[in-house]
Amino acid sequence: MTSAPVHVLLVEDEPQMRRFLRVALEGGGYRYLEAGTGQEGLALAVQHRPDVILLDLGLPDMDGLELMTRLRAWSQTPVIVISARGQETDKIGALDVGADDYLTKPFGTGELLARIRVALRHADPGAAEEPVFRLGRWQVDLTKRQVVVAGQEVHLTPLEYGLFTTLIRHAGKVVTQRQLLKEVWGGVAGAQPLYLRVYMAQLRHKLEEDPSRPRYLQTEPGIGYRLRLED
């Protein structure tokens, strides 16, 4: 059983702390990403879908709690807060807006790594499912980022793939247009429902047998789209 590398995103502005954690995390066998601002952190979370996020509350451009709220609007990725502020009200506030753990500086790398393991264990039920999604002639390997249709590999652009996997993650359920735009485009300002129509059309052409009569990629008029499961 080989598992895909685990990605950790660090959102922290102090260079000293970043260096310290980079060493600790890479030493622990994790792939490492870093952001110095809240904006950058949100962008990287959208692009790379890390498995865990380490978040310093004291950011230059955005309140940590606001970042938590905006992240939780579309993502359930575990967040471990790292803060110099040890006040109880800070902890309660962060935990109640969706943080999964709260670590007060200074802390040891061993404890941090142990708490990351706990966070991954919690997220596991979602990830422990087969990393391969099968439906009809489709076969999607979410770790390899590979899509196979009727035995033939099909190339998807980043946005197409993002749209597709978002529907897969909510398989069977209707996903509203607003939610799709949020999860795929990451809350970018100019995101319009028009984008969805264009990329859904492209997806159907690449994946559906009869693109004009989609079997799985269905429209819910006025609401959004759904990946239909049963036949």
Add this chain to the structure above:
Amino acid sequence: MTSAPVHVLLVEDEPQMRRFLRVALEGGGYRYLEAGTGQEGLALAVQHRPDVILLDLGLPDMDGLELMTRLRAWSQTPVIVISARGQETDKIGALDVGADDYLTKPFGTGELLARIRVALRHADPGAAEEPVFRLGRWQVDLTKRQVVVAGQEVHLTPLEYGLFTTLIRHAGKVVTQRQLLKEVWGGVAGAQPLYLRVYMAQLRHKLEEDPSRPRYLQTEPGIGYRLRLED
């Protein structure tokens, strides 16, 4: 929406600490159980299936880590360790044998309650079944936005679905016309009682066995409509 009371099991030998936590937990709205030894703790966990377990590592009859191991052999109940030992190796050991959090004494009640809420949040996705509404031949999955009649999926337009789910939300009770127009049409100016007649007719055609003699979607003349529950 009323939810079942949440049970918390405390495994702790110091009477003083027990008194302190009893007040904190009952004040927080939790049902409270306590055990003074590891043996008793395991027994109570089996009998009462608490939703969260608070575990002091320093027990008289059993090492805390051993208790963790024996508990995890059959139960995934969230465990928050409470300990006077703040050594990093203690924390790592406890977290790695299955604890979900580690709190070092002394701590505030607010933080404890917040961390209990986090633990409950983690346990939730597994326990949260899909909210499916069943009545006669009907089966409505409110998360999937899917309506099934006699095993056959039926497509509803946004207004039809809105009207139907509004009646479901007030199942059994009469919903006035004014209230329906408000909840479904969202305070649009031109909303008329005529709309209700049209869409109720469409709903009955799509859902009722004999649309001219509705069994569930009943009219309350002069008042509004009601979704009848009993047969």
Add this chain to the structure above:
DNA sequence: AAGAGGCGTTAAGACGCCGTTAGGATTCAC
């Protein structure tokens, strides 16, 4: 018994949303 008001039914027109296509802008690699 006749009238009035409320309700169910149907159909047709208006409207908005969706699918589709294509061209230009942008980014990235070489």
Add this chain to the structure above:
DNA sequence: GTGAATCCTAACGGCGTCTTAACGCCTCTT
């Protein structure tokens, strides 16, 4: 600097959905 891939944007035709009107039935009133 050039090329390819990808993304954004606009335009248009078609179709589903919503709105609206007309008519018949029923019930209650007087």
